[in-house]
Amino acid sequence: MSAGPYSYSYIFKYIIIGDMGVGKSCLLHQFTEKKFMADCPHTIGVEFGTRIIEVSGQKIKLQIWDTAGQERFRAVTRSYYRGAAGALMVYDITRRSTYNHLSSWLSDTRTLTNPSTVIFLIGNKSDLDGQRDVTYEEAKQFADENGLMFVEASAKTGEMVEEAFLETAKKIYQSIQDGRLDLNAAESGVQHKPSQTGRTTLTNDQPNKDSCSC
Amino acid sequence: MSPSMTLPNTTAPAQGVPALTLLKHLEHSWNSWNFIVSATSFQSIGKCIEWKPNEVSIETDGSEQEWALVNTSKPASTSSVYNKYPYERPPEERAFNQEDKRQPTVVDGQKSDGLSDYQVVERRDQLPPRVLSPRGPPLSFHQWCNAMNTEGRITDPDAIKKIIFDGVRQKDVNRTDRSIPFFEGDDNPNLKLLYDVLMTYVMYDFDLGYVQGMSDLLSPILSVMCNEVDAFWCFVGFMKKVFRNFDMDQSGMKKQLSQLHTLLSAVQPELSTFLDEHESGNMFFCFRWLLVWFKREFQHEEIMELWEHVNDLALNLNLHDVLATAASIFTQLESSPNLTTATRRVLGLMANEAATNSSTSDDDSIISEGLHCAVERSASDECDRDPSPRPITAMPKADFSSVLCLFRDENPSFHELKRIRVMLMNHFLRHVPWSGEMTKNLNGYAALVTGPDYLMQSLRKDEQVFDGVIDIAGFVSC
Numbered sequence: 001m002s003a004g005p006y007s008y009s010y011i012f013k014y015i016i017i018g019d020m021g022v023g024k025s026c027l028l029h030q031f032t033e034k035k036f037m038a039d040c041p042h043t044i045g046v047e048f049g050t051r052i053i054e055v056s057g058q059k060i061k062l063q064i065w066d067t068a069g070q071e072r073f074r075a076v077t078r079s080y081y082r083g084a085a086g087a088l089m090v091y092d093i094t095r096r097s098t099y100n101h102l103s104s105w106l107s108d109t110r111t112l113t114n115p116s117t118v119i120f121l122i123g124n125k126s127d128l129d130g131q132r133d134v135t136y137e138e139a140k141q142f143a144d145e146n147g148l149m150f151v152e153a154s155a156k157t158g159e160m161v162e163e164a165f166l167e168t169a170k171k172i173y174q175s176i177q178d179g180r181l182d183l184n185a186a187e188s189g190v191q192h193k194p195s196q197t198g199r200t201t202l203t204n205d206q207p208n209k210d211s212c213s214c
Numbered sequence: 215m216s217p218s219m220t221l222p223n224t225t226a227p228a229q230g231v232p233a234l235t236l237l238k239h240l241e242h243s244w245n246s247w248n249f250i251v252s253a254t255s256f257q258s259i260g261k262c263i264e265w266k267p268n269e270v271s272i273e274t275d276g277s278e279q280e281w282a283l284v285n286t287s288k289p290a291s292t293s294s295v296y297n298k299y300p301y302e303r304p305p306e307e308r309a310f311n312q313e314d315k316r317q318p319t320v321v322d323g324q325k326s327d328g329l330s331d332y333q334v335v336e337r338r339d340q341l342p343p344r345v346l347s348p349r350g351p352p353l354s355f356h357q358w359c360n361a362m363n364t365e366g367r368i369t370d371p372d373a374i375k376k377i378i379f380d381g382v383r384q385k386d387v388n389r390t391d392r393s394i395p396f397f398e399g400d401d402n403p404n405l406k407l408l409y410d411v412l413m414t415y416v417m418y419d420f421d422l423g424y425v426q427g428m429s430d431l432l433s434p435i436l437s438v439m440c441n442e443v444d445a446f447w448c449f450v451g452f453m454k455k456v457f458r459n460f461d462m463d464q465s466g467m468k469k470q471l472s473q474l475h476t477l478l479s480a481v482q483p484e485l486s487t488f489l490d491e492h493e494s495g496n497m498f499f500c501f502r503w504l505l506v507w508f509k510r511e512f513q514h515e516e517i518m519e520l521w522e523h524v525n526d527l528a529l530n531l532n533l534h535d536v537l538a539t540a541a542s543i544f545t546q547l548e549s550s551p552n553l554t555t556a557t558r559r560v561l562g563l564m565a566n567e568a569a570t571n572s573s574t575s576d577d578d579s580i581i582s583e584g585l586h587c588a589v590e591r592s593a594s595d596e597c598d599r600d601p602s603p604r605p606i607t608a609m610p611k612a613d614f615s616s617v618l619c620l621f622r623d624e625n626p627s628f629h630e631l632k633r634i635r636v637m638l639m640n641h642f643l644r645h646v647p648w649s650g651e652m653t654k655n656l657n658g659y660a661a662l663v664t665g666p667d668y669l670m671q672s673l674r675k676d677e678q679v680f681d682g683v684i685d686i687a688g689f690v691s692c
Contacts, residue, residue: 007364020426032367042426044510045501052365061366070426075464076498083493 008052008059012172013189014165015080017105018090019098020069023124026155027090028066031165036156043068046080053166055173062169074108081112085181085189086120086168091139093123093152094131099139106146116181117189118171122164123152396437396514408436411446418450425460428453430506434517459505470504471497476556 016024020042029037032049048065065084067077081087087109091098102121109119121143123134136152143150149167153160175181176190183192363369397404411432416424432449439445458466475497479486489495502510509517 008366041510042429044427044430044505045498047502050365050367068426072425072460072462072464076467076501079496079498 008061010060011191014064014086015084022092096133099134121150126152127154430509
């Protein structure tokens with residue numbers, strides 16, 4: 001039980017935002033389960049997933065909040081922006097309208113998160129290149145102008161999905177190292193767990209029950 | 215032991231039902247009876263009927279000259295709302311398979327001294343013995359830890375769910391093979407049907423438009439109706455009930471969530487505080503539960519069942535039990551000294567205080583006046599019909615459940631309707647704390663029980679009569 005369930009040093013909070021149907025939940029599912037979920041039901045309210053990754057030898061738990069895309073639910077989803085260390089802003093490269101709405105998503109993010117929040121732009125469905133409605137170049141330009149990181153990814157094939165999540169984490173981790181991100185601020189979106197705390201001890205105390213009734 | 219008699223059971227196990235089923239079948243003698251039957255009358259019936267244990271029986275208590283419905287066996291079903299009332303929907307109208315559809319057998323011509331002909335409805339094949347569905351111990355900390363992988367994630371959530379719900383859902387196994395993969399497959403025409411109904415609805419209520427979650431509410435309806443037109447109109451009715459949840463400003467949802475939080479702070483203050491400390495006091499994690507009525511939290515068949523019970527769509531709800539429980543919860547909460555002002559407001563107890571300070575709101579006083587009038591009017595009708603009416607206050611408690619059962623059974627005559635209403639009102643006036651919220655609930659209660667006549671009157675006063683019932687049944691309504 002050396003690598004107990006809680007052996008990580010940081011928790012980063014992410015949010016995934018973007019229009020409905022751009023593939024936010026599928027990206028999350030691909031990242032956490034390494035599988036493509038066809039017929040993914042639309043998200044109602046907010047769902048979340050986690051995965052532990054490693055950046056510069058540090059284990060980091062990503063706590064990812066996946067929001068409903070429909071405008072109607074923004075009143076609810078907006079409340080989840082607060083305290084996000086990373087924001088993945090997603091559009092669908094085959095639907096121009098989802099790209100056009102990015103400025104609205106971006107202004108929401110800027111307003112509701114803190115200045116050090118890393119915003120990563122993802123053009124999803126890169127596997128559907130034939131139906132492309134938004135060129136890589138213009139999206140890249142938009143990202144550069146607004147100081148966003150950018151990648152085109154495919155939740156279906158898994159292409160660049162991992163990278164998007166990991167790059168965001170690296171950037172956040174850098175901010176911590178540089179001292180730009182104040183860990184003590186409630187809204188930093190990062191929790192530091194310097195040592196193996198009581199929880200791990202608890203787990204070690206458990207008798208080695210390899211099997212349970214499940 | 216006091217003389218007991220078993221009353222025949224018309225349908226699946228029901229508590230408190232059969233007595234009145236019998237009464238209903240005493241058709242010829244019925245009109246000559248005063249509803250409030252003396253103990254002696256029951257004893258005479260009791261002699262004619264074989265005594266059977268473990269069934270609902272009427273026990274008379276000679277000393278108190280009162281009778282009460284007594285359930286001699288503990289309900290073993292997973293939920294008390296499984297109990298069936300004598301009224302059964304035709305099988306084709308049922309949304310889910312009921313475990314027991316055997317029809318009652320009518321045995322004619324049994325006679326008893328001093329009473330005219332009657333029919334006894336009897337089940338020839340008895341119900342199978344009740345099996346307690348075993349519930350395993352609750353999920354332990356060890357199990358919880360073992361279910362996690364090294365990253366602290368649950369590897370097999372279904373297995374965890376199974377532990378948590380074990381026993382509760384076991385009987386569903388025999389329903390599973392009935393589950394039709396209604397929407398399965400890519401080219402399933404039902405998917406198009408779903409889409410068409412939603413499109414029609416968008417046109418029908420253009421202001422509301424399509425909101426995510428609507429399809430969740432529609433799909434069970436469509437899979438039951440199997441017909442675009444019917445499904446559409448059912449959906450329209452459903453949306454009328456819940457449209458506020460889909461409003462642009464989400465005010466309906468926010469209100470419900472805050473009410474939920476208020477109630478939670480009364481029932482589980484510790485948890486409520488914990489949530490507050492972890493920035494979850496907004497209860498947004500319950501958003502999905504409430505928006506689509508737990509549709510995503512359960513399997514299709516389970517949802518069909520849950521919704522049936524919530525809405526009493528199959529008329530299977532043991533209204534009495536549900537409402538009795540609800541009323542006692544309400545009383546329990548009401549008598550709690552620790553309720554915050556906000557909680558009292560959600561529960562309608564603030565209005566109660568206002569009433570005692572004789573500063574009732576107009577609506578309340580109108581409604582309560584209406585109720586009092588109804589009682590008095592009906593009471594005077596009673597006097598006209600019955601030369602020696604029993605004082606209403608002397609009504610034994612059991613009458614109440616009896617009335618309910620009878621009423622679910624068949625349309626009663628106008629006079630019976632009135633009599634029942636008197637009893638109902640009397641019961642409420644005496645046993646249920648009075649408040650604005652309760653007025654609404656009572657309207658709902660009475661409307662449900664007394665049928666279309668009263669319902670129409672109630673509807674004119676308060677469109678949300680049924681919400682009242684749902685409210686006190688423990689569901690937070692919009």
